[in-house]
Amino acid sequence: MTVEEVPVRRRPRNRRQLVVDAAGPVFSERGYHGASMEEVAARVGISAAALYRHFPNKYALFVECANLMVDRLRDVLGELPDQVALPELLPALAQVTLEHRASGGVYRWEARFLDVEDRRELRAKFTAVVDSVTAALERDLGGTRTRLRASAALGAIGSITLHHTQIARQRAVELLVDAALRAARVDPAAAPRTASAVHLPVRPEPASRRGEILQAAIPLFADHGFRNVSMGQIAGAVGLTSSAIYRHYPVKAEILAAACLQTAAMLEQAAGQALHAVDGPQESLEALAAAYVAYSFENTALISVAEAEIVGLPPDLRRPVTLAQREHVALWERRLAQTCPGLDMRQVRTLVHAGFGVVVEAGRQLRWQDTDANRDAVAALMLGALGLSG
Structure with a gap:
C-alpha cells in the first residue's frame, strides 16, 4: 500500500455531541458523583485525555447534559408554527423527550448539583417551555390555573425519562400525549x-x-x-x-x-x-x-x-x-x-x-x-x- 493509499483517521466533526450523548446515560445511571469521565470516554471510544479536550472537567460536561433536553425542546418549539394548537404541540415535545429518554431525567437534579448561575439559566429555559405550553393551553382550553395545568401536562410527558419500561415509541407518545391532554383539561378550581x-x-x-x-x-x-x-x-x-x-x-x-x-x-x-x-x-x-x-x-x-x-x-x-x-x-x-x-x-x-410525573411537576x-x-x-x-x- 502506498503512502497515498493509507487511510487517514479523522476526528468526527460531531465528537463533542457524541460525548454529551454518551454522558447523559452515565449520569442517569450513576448519579453525578458516581459518574466518571473515564467511563464516558470508554462509551465514546476515546481516551480520557481526548475527552478533556472537549470538556475541562466533569462539572462542565454535566452542565451541558443538564441543558440537553431543554435545548432540544426549545429547538422544536422554534420550528413549530405560531399559534400552534396544543394537540400538535404536545406530540412534538413527546417525540423529543423519547429521543433523549436515557439522559433526559438529568435536568431534575440541577438544583442540587449546579452552581447558582447555571441553575438560574437552566430554569429560565424551562420557564420558556412552560410559557409556550401555557400559551397554547390558554388559546385552546382557557380556564383557570393554566400554568399549573401546563406544568402537569409536561410532567406527564417528562415522566418517561424516570423509568425503564420497554414500550414501543409511537405507543409511548400516544399514551403520554393523551395523559397530558387529559391533565390540561382538568379544572383545579373544581x-x-x-x-x-x-x-x-x-x-x-x-x-x-x-x-x-x-x-x-x-x-x-x-x-x-x-x-x-x-x-x-x-x-x-x-x-x-x-x-x-x-x-x-x-x-x-x-x-x-x-x-x-x-x-x-x-x-x-x-x-x-x-x-x-x-x-x-x-x-x-x-x-x-x-x-x-x-x-x-x-x-x-x-x-x-x-x-x-x-x-x-x-x-x-x-x-x-x-x-x-x-x-x-x-x-x-x-x-x-x-x-x-x-x-x-x-x-x-x-x-x-405519567401520573407520578404530574405530581412532581405540578408540585x-x-x-x-x-x-x-x-x-x-x-x-x-x-x-x-x-x-x-x-
Missing part, C-alpha cells in the same frame, strides 16, 4: 376535597439514637446536598461526637437508605389505610392518589434528596429502596389495569409513571406550598392524567 382530607401516619418520634440521627440528617441533606454534609455535622446535630456516630451508622449512605426505607414504609401504610374503606378500582385509585399527593407534600425534603442521590448508593443499599418503590408502583398497576382493559401491563406502567410549579387547595388540585390533575374524573 377539585373535590381528597388529598386535603388525608391524614398520613405520624412519623414516629425517635426512640433511639439511630432514629434521632435519621431525623436530623434529612434536613441537612436537603439544604446542603448529601455529599456536602459530613458525618461530623450530623453527629453535632444530635449531640454526639464525630467518632460516636459510626457506632450507629458505619457509613453515611446507610443513613440515606434507612430514611428512604422508613418513608417508604409510611407510604405503604398510608396506601393501606386509603384502600381499607373503598371498593372498586376507580375508588381505589382515587384513594391512592389522595394518599400519594399528601405523602409528596409532607416529604418534599426527603423526596428531593432521594431523587438525586439514590442512584449513587452502593447496590446493596439501593436494592431494598428500589424494591419498595417497585412494590408501590405494582399496587397502582393492578388497580389501573382494571380500569384500562385495553392496555397491556407495560402501557399501564407507563401511565402510572414544583406550586413550590410545594402545602395548602388544602394545592393538595386537592394536584390530586385532581393526577387522576385526570390517568383518565379518571376524580
Whole structure:
C-alpha cells in the first residue's frame, strides 16, 4: 500500500455531541458523583485525555447534559408554527423527550448539583417551555390555573425519562400525549376535597439514637446536598461526637437508605389505610392518589434528596429502596389495569409513571406550598392524567 493509499483517521466533526450523548446515560445511571469521565470516554471510544479536550472537567460536561433536553425542546418549539394548537404541540415535545429518554431525567437534579448561575439559566429555559405550553393551553382550553395545568401536562410527558419500561415509541407518545391532554383539561378550581382530607401516619418520634440521627440528617441533606454534609455535622446535630456516630451508622449512605426505607414504609401504610374503606378500582385509585399527593407534600425534603442521590448508593443499599418503590408502583398497576382493559401491563406502567410525573411537576410549579387547595388540585390533575374524573 502506498503512502497515498493509507487511510487517514479523522476526528468526527460531531465528537463533542457524541460525548454529551454518551454522558447523559452515565449520569442517569450513576448519579453525578458516581459518574466518571473515564467511563464516558470508554462509551465514546476515546481516551480520557481526548475527552478533556472537549470538556475541562466533569462539572462542565454535566452542565451541558443538564441543558440537553431543554435545548432540544426549545429547538422544536422554534420550528413549530405560531399559534400552534396544543394537540400538535404536545406530540412534538413527546417525540423529543423519547429521543433523549436515557439522559433526559438529568435536568431534575440541577438544583442540587449546579452552581447558582447555571441553575438560574437552566430554569429560565424551562420557564420558556412552560410559557409556550401555557400559551397554547390558554388559546385552546382557557380556564383557570393554566400554568399549573401546563406544568402537569409536561410532567406527564417528562415522566418517561424516570423509568425503564420497554414500550414501543409511537405507543409511548400516544399514551403520554393523551395523559397530558387529559391533565390540561382538568379544572383545579373544581377539585373535590381528597388529598386535603388525608391524614398520613405520624412519623414516629425517635426512640433511639439511630432514629434521632435519621431525623436530623434529612434536613441537612436537603439544604446542603448529601455529599456536602459530613458525618461530623450530623453527629453535632444530635449531640454526639464525630467518632460516636459510626457506632450507629458505619457509613453515611446507610443513613440515606434507612430514611428512604422508613418513608417508604409510611407510604405503604398510608396506601393501606386509603384502600381499607373503598371498593372498586376507580375508588381505589382515587384513594391512592389522595394518599400519594399528601405523602409528596409532607416529604418534599426527603423526596428531593432521594431523587438525586439514590442512584449513587452502593447496590446493596439501593436494592431494598428500589424494591419498595417497585412494590408501590405494582399496587397502582393492578388497580389501573382494571380500569384500562385495553392496555397491556407495560402501557399501564407507563401511565402510572405519567401520573407520578404530574405530581412532581405540578408540585414544583406550586413550590410545594402545602395548602388544602394545592393538595386537592394536584390530586385532581393526577387522576385526570390517568383518565379518571376524580
